[in-house]
């Protein structure tokens with residue numbers, strides 16, 4: 001092994017499919033030959049400085065209580081470090097450690113860390129998540145699909161399965177389908193401005209629909225929706241071309257706008273037809289991501305409220321499409337899309 005490789009192995013192990021893991025289930029990996037051990041991975045989390053024989057030393061510590069075992073999952077490129085936390089209601093990593101693990105240069109790289117925890121309030125499981133900046137959101141749509149597939153592997157489930165997950169947004173019900181896609185009952189959207197929360201004045205009943213918001217000298221029209229977590233949806237003015245948006249410049253201005261006391265996720269949307277929308281997202285606590293499940297749900301709700309689309313739409317995100325339906329009969333939003341394991345490994349911290 002080269003000294004560079006040995007250095008990398010001092011802190012992080014990224015497994016080939018044959019490496020024995022502590023997981024009881026099978027983790028099927030769709031990708032072959034992933035060898036992503038970063039050169040200076042989570043340097044501050046490694047117990048010892050890189051030295052000769054560090055790889056062997058790491059392998060000895062691999063099964064110790066200081067080793068964090070994880071599986072990296074992605075849903076349309078929105079990626080998460082999944083942690084089997086079923087034996088405890090205390091997350092195995094702190095928010096600060098999560099931010100380091102999510103770093104794409106010095107860590108494993110991810111949009112967030114998700115913990116599979118014992119269920120409460122009659123739910124089968126509890127999901128908690130830290131964003132890549134260490135903040136804790138109430139919900140994550142792509143994350144919940146990854147969560148469902150991870151449970152499927154941990155519990156060795158075959159065929160279709162559904163279970164209940166307690167989240168900061170209440171009870172969420174994913175169903176693993178026979179084709180491997182996951183359909184999720186995301187519950188009811190919250191439209192009351194005060195509950196989202198936004199300080200924008202309600203325009204219809206208590207809802208904030210097509211309200212004016214000044215950002216960077218421009219007046220944007222925004223509709224605010226909570227799917228447990230806050231979203232600000234804008235269809236822009238006059239045929240917004242979302243590919244032309246300077247997302248990393250404009251996104252933070254929305255996220256930290258004084259009208260959003262808990263910050264906000266922001267979706268910029270183009271209507272391709274009444275059942276086909278295209279969006280880009282700037283996520284609270286994670287920045288530009290390739291997909292946002294709660295965001296896609298909020299976009300369809302906003303599009304219906306603004307009279308721009310039907311209740312059932314395909315939403316194109318940079319990472320691929322999601323099917324979203326806001327049903328009239330139960331007022332719940334349903335999201336269907338993929339989730340896959342990418343690689344698994346261990347971090348000594």
Ligand SMILES: N[C@@H](CCC[C@H](N)C(=O)O)C(=O)O
Pocket residue numbers: 078131136137138139140141142143229230265283284285286289291292293294295
């Ligand atoms: N990517 C997620 C949303 C994750 C949480 C978000 N960043 C927040 O802080 O609310 C999704 O797929 O929904």
